[in-house]
Amino acid sequence: MHFQFQNQELSFCEDHFKPDSWEVYSLSDLHKYRHVISLMEVEENLPLPAMSDDSLLLTNNHLRKLLIHLPSQAIGHDMQLVYSTFCHGISLRTMYRKMLAFGDTPVLLVVRDDCNKVFGAMASSYLRLSAKFYGTGESCLFTFDEDDKLEVFPWTGLNSYFIKGNTDSIVIGSGDGHFGLWLDEDFLHGSSFNCETYGNRPLATTEDFLCTGVEAWGFGRGNP
Incomplete structure (x- = not known):
């Protein structure tokens, strides 16, 4: 008709x-x-960046949804695998060391829990040992549901507890004693609670979870 x-x-x-x-x-x-x-419409038309390696955690659908939330420094750059529990062993110290060798870059940190839920953080600078919190408001937390729908939690402006690297753990987001994302030194145990920095809900299937994979991606042409 x-x-x-x-x-x-x-x-x-x-x-x-x-x-x-x-x-x-x-x-x-x-x-x-x-x-x-x-x-x-933007997600459907964005070209995927070149990746140095295949991701074992991110699908092309995941990546296409994440691209529009990248910090300005990352836009238009290739993605380089800086650290992976599948390739480099299970060690936070190894990740710090490879980050330092790669150089300062925004970092996409991707985590998978024991229920196959994928979530993580977009950090505005590389992950490192630090005496205090660092980073900028271009950082955020994110999580995918079972239908691959992306939920992003940007900076609320309530505090500046973006990232903190300890010898035995890494923290992204904090406030009132709760961490938005916390991973231990062996990338075995983690937790995710509501925090003031990002106003997020828990990212994983449960607030305390077991990790089954961690990847950290840099942007540009460093030397991982």
Whole structure:
């Protein structure tokens, strides 16, 4: 079925006028969801960056959704695998060492728990040992649900507890004694709670979880 309206042709499928196929949106609905629709269009058209290695945690669908949340320093750069528990052993110290050799870069930290849930952090600078918290408001936390829908938790502005590297753990986000993401030195145990820095809900399947994989990706052409 076709209609002509102001020299534009409108086409309808055969079951278009069946009641159970109707879905009505008001102008306010379209305005409300315009940002979501535009993000979907951007995600579909963004070219994926070149990657130095295959990721064992991220799918192309994951990556395409994450790209629009990269810090400005990372946009347009290739992705380099700096550290992986699958390639470099299970050690926070090894990750710090490889980060130092790679150089200062934003870092995409990806974690998988024992229920195969994928989540992590976009850090504005490389992960390192530190006496105090560091980083900028371009950092964020993220998590994917079972349908690969991405939820991102940007900086709330309530504090500046972005990242802290200890000898026995790494912390991303804090406040009132709770960490947004905490991983131990062996990348075996982790936890994720609501924290003031990012206003996140727990990222993993449970607040305390077991890790089954960790990857850290840098941007640019360092020497991992």
